[in-house]
Amino acid sequence: MAKVFRYRLRPTKAQVTKLNEQLELCRWVYNETLAMRKNAFEQEGRSVSYFESKRMLPIWKESKPELRSVYSQVLQDVVLRVNLAFKAFFRRVQSGEKPGYPRFKGKNRYDSISYPQSGFSIDGDKLWLSKIGDIKFKLHRPIEGFVKRLTIHRSATNKWYVSFLVEESIDHVIEPSDKVVGIDVGITNFAVLSNGEFIENPRFLLADEGMLKKAQSKRDKLPKGSQERNKANKSVNHLYERIANRREDFAQQLSHMLVTSYGIICFEDLNIKNMTQNHNLAKSILDASWNKLVQYTSYKAVEAGRKVVLVNPLNTSQMCSCCGQTVKKDLSVRVHSCPYCGLSMDRDLNAAKNILRLGLQSVAKA
Structure with missing residues (x-):
């Protein structure tokens, strides 16, 4: 069973600056991916796949070298988010719901990054993130099971949280009840x-x-x-x-x-x-x-x-x-x-x- 464990992050001022910079770079990739897919459909009448979008990342890194400061799988996850947004859009169109075309993200409107498979490790109450370093977090309960995915989130009040997606979490079976x-x-x-x-x-x-x-x-x-x-x-x-x-x-x-x-x-x-x-x-x-x-x-x-x-x-x-x-x-x-x-x-x-x-x-x- 999949389960999410969420904790409060305690980044330093320098780490907050770095995290905010990474969010802005991810926002740029999100908007660039969305623009590419939107233009391809409007100008050529074709849909751009996730894999075609992902192949643009090395090209964008050449023209925008600061993208290299973001872990590669984090950028791939941004492209995946755009793909999921389009899938949800087409599903709503087919079902007759109000479709809601995917929107561009304005400044401070992109507030999370994900490490889908690697690029992180956990040592007690310290979290190591590739391209960022060690960040302390409040380990108020143990993480049970194998961590498959990690998401860093910035709240509207500028608090930082980390969520671990865990698979095969330990079951806490309690005494049977006939009530x-x-x-x-x-x-x-x-x-x-x-x-x-x-x-x-x-x-x-x-x-x-x-x-x-x-x-x-x-x-x-x-x-x-x-x-x-x-x-x-x-x-x-x-x-x-x-x-x-x-x-x-x-x-x-x-x-x-x-x-x-x-x-x-x-x-x-x-x-x-x-x-x-x-x-x-x-x-x-x-x-x-x-x-x-x-x-x-x-x-x-x-x-x-x-x-x-x-x-x-x-x-x-x-x-x-x-x-x-x-x-x-x-x-x-x-x-x-x-x-x-x-x-x-x-x-x-x-x-x-x-x-x-x-x-x-x-x-x-x-």
């Missing part, structure tokens, strides 16, 4: 468990929205390109980063609790993209980040020997969990009252029980 649970995610409550437990929605964006709007308003009043605006923009980025970190921590801790406690965990297979078409609820849905919880619970379950089941969300809120009859109700109705069997309970708890039932049925058929 099962169905989980209904929502906005009023972040999640309701079929055992009657309610998990409050932390609403991280709403909590900081006032400060965020104030910081954005202050930034937007300042002249573009000025030092004052750049400083104000850093304050906005810090707020966004804090919100993202809190969401991440919340999802990680909740998913850990679920995997530790239950042998079978059932979620609805929600289409978040379609749900956010409702502009009245889009902000709250995205703030809740339900997909993070499902994603983290799923990979932790595989590692721990648990099972995550995704069920069809159709009518889970409308069906009575006691008698199975359909009881139509608007989203504003928060209590499920069944006129057929007399069951009365919280709407989301009723849905969680239905999700559990459907999940167990799915497991039994498998």
Whole structure:
């Protein structure tokens, strides 16, 4: 199983300068590759392959010698990223989605480089990178398994991180559990468990929205390109980063609790993209980040020997969990009252029980 281990880098000022220079050179290669493929299609009506693009790297190094200061496989990975962007573009065209043609990267818009196979080594809390040297990183947990790929990322607040893609990571199988649970995610409550437990929605964006709007308003009043605006923009980025970190921590801790406690965990297979078409609820849905919880619970379950089941969300809120009859109700109705069997309970708890039932049925058929 593939797994990613992420750590905070501690580069020196000289190393930060070198990393930023490499990002700019990679951005140049990305834009040059994109321009070549775009021009070939518009002027000659042909597509340029990944291998044809890659053959341009030695030629570009002759005209732009500073490219030699970047490890060769890092530059090849940049060309691969352009190729993947075009593949995704053509896939969206074929499926009838809004295609979104690959874009050129503006200054400071290219923020990561990858070492796909080699050019790096790890010695305790030091990371050696070809063309850069030794960089310290905060080894807050051991790296388990064989590192196949390494990515250096610069955040919007100019913090540096390293991510290791590891294959064949050690499984952390825990004591078997015969406990099962169905989980209904929502906005009023972040999640309701079929055992009657309610998990409050932390609403991280709403909590900081006032400060965020104030910081954005202050930034937007300042002249573009000025030092004052750049400083104000850093304050906005810090707020966004804090919100993202809190969401991440919340999802990680909740998913850990679920995997530790239950042998079978059932979620609805929600289409978040379609749900956010409702502009009245889009902000709250995205703030809740339900997909993070499902994603983290799923990979932790595989590692721990648990099972995550995704069920069809159709009518889970409308069906009575006691008698199975359909009881139509608007989203504003928060209590499920069944006129057929007399069951009365919280709407989301009723849905969680239905999700559990459907999940167990799915497991039994498998």
